[in-house]
Amino acid sequence: MTDQPDFMGSMTLEQLQSYDRMHHMHSFTDPIALKQAPPFIxxxxxxxxxxxxxxxxxxxxxxxxxxxxxxxRQELADAAEHVLSKLSYYHSFAAVTNPYAASLAQKISSLAPEHFNKVFFSNSGSEAVETALKLVALYWQQKGEPNRKAIITRDYAYHGSTIATAALNGNEAMATQFGFAEPAPILRAKAPYWYREGGDLSPEEFGLAAAKSVEDLILEAGPENVAAFIGEPVQGTMGIITPPDSYWPEVERICRKYGVLIIADEVVSGFGRSGHWFGQQAYNFTADIMTLAKGLSSAYVPIAATAVSDDVAAVVEDNLGLLQHGFTTSGHPVSCAVALKNLMLIEEExxxxxxxxxxxxxxxxxxxxxxxxxxxxxxxxxxxxxxxxxxxxxxxxxxxxxxxxxxxxxxxxxxxxxxxxxxxxxxxxxxxxxxxxxxxxxxxxxxxxxxxxxxxxxxxxxxx
Ligand SMILES: Cc1ncc(COP(=O)(O)O)c(C=O)c1O
The missing domain is CATH 3.90.1150.10 (Aspartate Aminotransferase, domain 1)
Structure with a gap:
């Protein structure tokens, strides 16, 4: 092996592969395949x-x-090194913060569509979506409509790998393999997948038909029972399903009509990948909550965020008492500093x-x-x-x-x-x-x- 850091000593490729096969349980890997062929390092x-x-x-x-x-990028390594030696950790519970978390929260708010001015930090896209689901539940409890529990997701969706987020995925095996109960009633709308589902309709006609499936679900469940619609602006993991331009504005119109909150899962599309800072701008709609991860730090360090609109923040925080949610490493100073530098480079360049x-x-x-x-x-x-x-x-x-x-x-x-x-x-x-x-x-x-x-x-x- 070349370029091993010093602390790895003189371990050979074969030793590392053997350690890995014996001791490392891999994500999304067939254990039999791993027995048959060594992992690629x-x-x-x-x-x-x-x-x-x-x-x-x-x-x-x-x-x-x-x-x-x-x-x-050396700039990100330098930011991490600087903060690792200055403030390797402190938590953000009980009204404590650090300069990097405060600055990153401000930076995300300044880049995001105008009405997003508060963010909650976590460590992965799945945690960001879990946080969004909890905030939606709190929102409806605070509003005095606790029956609004159902979440509308879509075929071909991907929202994460934790128990609640996997229940939202188009790949249903990610939930059924484990057999947990759904965390809330889950309703599945059509994906705006024109090539596969559009038949003889034009893309724009099909975009409206796919949006109509959201309205059908709301009416079937009763709007008073529907909490939120969640969608990736472009469905990424399951095949870069780019919706027709007619789709998102119509979904937004429908959700507003029935008071259903919109969660834009911008874990992939957030911070520039669509050619706009956020996928909402590329597809001409605004959400109430958006989830962010991946590109936030360009994955140099684990960090994610859930951004909420002024309206959602005001309702959720009104006389709430203690927010019973958080992670040991939420707002980690090193992750926040690296993410901040990453966003600055994307902007400056x-x-x-x-x-x-x-x-x-x-x-x-x-x-x-x-x-x-x-x-x-x-x-x-x-x-x-x-x-x-x-x-x-x-x-x-x-x-x-x-x-x-x-x-x-x-x-x-x-x-x-x-x-x-x-x-x-x-x-x-x-x-x-x-x-x-x-x-x-x-x-x-x-x-x-x-x-x-x-x-x-x-x-x-x-x-x-
Ligand atoms: C849209 C979307 N949401 C959530 C997630 C989950 O993110 P993570 O793997 O960081 O938990 C992903 C991961 O690919 C994703 O694409």
Whole structure:
């Protein structure tokens, strides 16, 4: 192994792999697969590239759509080092704070849509969503409408991995594998997934139809029982589902009509990825609560936040007494300092405008040019630096290849063999590159994907 920090001594690659297989229970990993093949150890990263086992890979996923400013920025390491030696920890319970938490809360409020002026800090996107759910419950109790308990989520949603957030996900196995009771009544609306669900409707017609499914659920449950609607501005994890422009304003109109709160889960879209600071601005709606994580610190350190509107804050905080919620490391000084520096760099270096004016359109053009008419590809979807390549067997009917053929996984493998990390999800390759990706690197992403698709297509033809 190269570049091991000193405290790792002279451990070999094989020793580390063996420790890992014996002692590390991995997220989203089949334990049998881990027994069959050793884990891949990544030990350094710089810019848009990660390196492990002497292999350097262009990371078109920015980790898990989170290392937005790219790997290895010295300014963030310096901010962490400074605060680690000055104030390695203190909590934020019982009206105590630290300079970095106070400044970061102000910074998020200044960047966010005007009516968001309070944030609650936590450590992960899941905790930010859990916090949002608790604040929604408090809001309705304080308003004297405690029956408003139901939460509307959508097919293909992803909101986290804790017990309450997993109950909201489109991937229902994340809840059913464990068998816990739902934390609140969960109602599932249609996703604004035009390519898969839109049939003969135009995207704009389908956007309105998908929004109407929210209204249908509210009326069926009775508005007096519905607490909130939660949605990612662009559904990221389950396949970069970019909604038609008609969708969000109509969802907002419906929710306002029935007094249902809107939670925008901006864990992926927050802080620039859509080419706007927040996905709400890209899709022309405003939420009451928004959840933030990933890009908040570009995942250099764990930190998340739940931002609330002035109205929600006023209701929740009115004569509340003690807020019975919090985490030991909420508002951790080191995490807050790193996040603050990260947001300052995104701002100073004009990264959001660059995505809006240049990189987003360039990415879309490159992917469309190389893949738009490829025989395997049904749709290329791009919004800012979020993109999906969706495969299909028949372009007219949009029929998919059977899951067991794992077409998308084979394309992902083909990319990896050529030095490119993408994320196969079902029938879709997901791309969320770092904001610093260059034109040349975007061209490489598109051309490597095309080569990988060509190989899979040839293999499919030979197998016929
Ligand atoms: C929209 C959204 N919400 C919440 C989460 C959960 O975040 P975490 O994995 O940090 O708990 C994710 C993670 O991918 C996400 O994409």
């Amino acid at each position: 990544i030990d350094s990263a710089e810019g848009c590239y990660v390196t492990g086992q002497q292999i350097r890979l262009l990371d078109a996923m920015a980790g898990l759509g989170c290392v937005n400013i790219g790997y290895g 004009g990264m959001v405008d660059a995505i809006h004016d240049d990189k987003g359109p360039y990415f879309e053009a490159a992917l469309s040019r190389e893949l738009g008419s490829h025989p395997l590809v049904g749709e290329v979807r791009v919004r800012g630096l979020m993109a999906a390549i969706e495969f299909c067997k028949d372009k007219t009917t949009r029929e998919q290849y059977p899951a067991e053929m794992a077409v998308c996984d084979h394309v992902g493998q083909g990319c990896l063999m050529r030095g490119l990390i993408v994320r196969p999800v079902g029938n879709v390759v997901v791309l969320c590159p770092p904001f610093i990706i260059s034109h040349a690197e975007m061209d490489m992403v598109a051309s490597v994907l095309k080569e990988a698709c060509n190989d899979v297509h040839t293999a499919l033809q030979q197998a016929q």
